Amino acid sequence: MSLFWIVIRQLAEFEAMATSKKVITRDEWEKKLNDVKIRKEDMNKLVMNFLVTEGYVEAAEKFRMESGTEPDIDLATITDRMAVKKAVQSGNVEDAIEKVNDLNPEILDTNPQLFFHLQQQRLIELIRNGKVEEALEFAQEELAPRGEENQSFLEELERTVALLAFEDVSNCPVGELLDISQRLKTASEVNAAILTSQSHEKDPKLPSLLKMLIWAQNQLDEKAAYPRINDLSTAMLEDPTV
Numbered sequence: 001m002s003l004f005w006i007v008i009r010q011l012a013e014f015e016a017m018a019t020s021k022k023v024i025t026r027d028e029w030e031k032k033l034n035d036v037k038i039r040k041e042d043m044n045k046l047v048m049n050f051l052v053t054e055g056y057v058e059a060a061e062k063f064r065m066e067s068g069t070e071p072d073i074d075l076a077t078i079t080d081r082m083a084v085k086k087a088v089q090s091g092n093v094e095d096a097i098e099k100v101n102d103l104n105p106e107i108l109d110t111n112p113q114l115f116f117h118l119q120q121q122r123l124i125e126l127i128r129n130g131k132v133e134e135a136l137e138f139a140q141e142e143l144a145p146r147g148e149e150n151q152s153f154l155e156e157l158e159r160t161v162a163l164l165a166f167e168d169v170s171n172c173p174v175g176e177l178l179d180i181s182q183r184l185k186t187a188s189e190v191n192a193a194i195l196t197s198q199s200h201e202k203d204p205k206l207p208s209l210l211k212m213l214i215w216a217q218n219q220l221d222e223k224a225a226y227p228r229i230n231d232l233s234t235a236m237l238e239d240p241t242v
Contacts, residue, residue, distance in 0.1 A: 024226035026239055044069040046206050053195065053204040055082040073198055077103075081194045088187035089180075093122040100190065107197050114193050116146055116153050120160055121186045124177055127163050135164065 048069045051060040057078040060071060080103055087096035097118055100107055108115045119142050126135035139161055147154030159174045166172040176182065192202035210232055217228050225240035 021222075022224045023240060024224055026227045026237065029227045029237070041069070046209070049201070050204040050206045052078060053201060055085065055191070057082065073200055077198060081191060084194065085187045085191050088118075088121065088190055089183050091121075091125045091128070091183060093118055093125060096190065100194070103194060104197050107193050111193055112146070112150075114189055116143070116150075116156070117186055117189060119143055119146075120156060121183065123160055124163070124182065127160075128178055132164060136161075 044063075044067045048060060048063060048067075048071055051063060052071050052073060052075075055078050057075055060075055060078065063069065064071060064075075080099070084096050084099045084103070087093070087099060097108070108118075123135055123139055123143060126138060139157065143153070143157045147157045160177060162174050163169060163172060163177060166175075169175040169178055195202045213229070214232075220226065221228075227237040227239055229235055230238050
């Protein structure tokens, strides 16, 4: 991420100068980029971190063989973690809970919020499938006792049960709970918990660095006109406009 450090360095220089907006040509900018040396090994570690965290096990194995970069966790555990994530995304929450407990029973034992959200997702799936009586019984036996102990759990339970009051969920103010995005949210929470239990970062480093790059460019825009990256998907430098 040499570009990020160039932007930060340039921003610091302009802060010290406190002059009018400067124009930096492409040649000047590319020379600054070439002066920054970043080890290939560090870049490879960033890529491996992303592949492992996001669960691309086949790509991670191939990258390990091609680059010689060793992951910081056993790649076999990625397959297990992705099986849990896929189960939640498919609405098979009971299966997901069993798989989590097979991986590490302490994950749910020590994380009551995660366990509640998984049980809440089970309730949502029962409602989605029109199993009203089963949903009510499940809410009363499994979720209500937890709501009595935690006010935020009670509020979430009440929002979820509210789905039963509407025949047409499109008119329900909490209808988004039935969206696929809710499954993805729960799956992401489980994924993060498993990674944490494996002493691994729950979020990949690369997206965070890209966000920092965008922030730094926005800050530098106030001080100078320079070749900037407007499309992160291509990472092409675009000449400054003056």
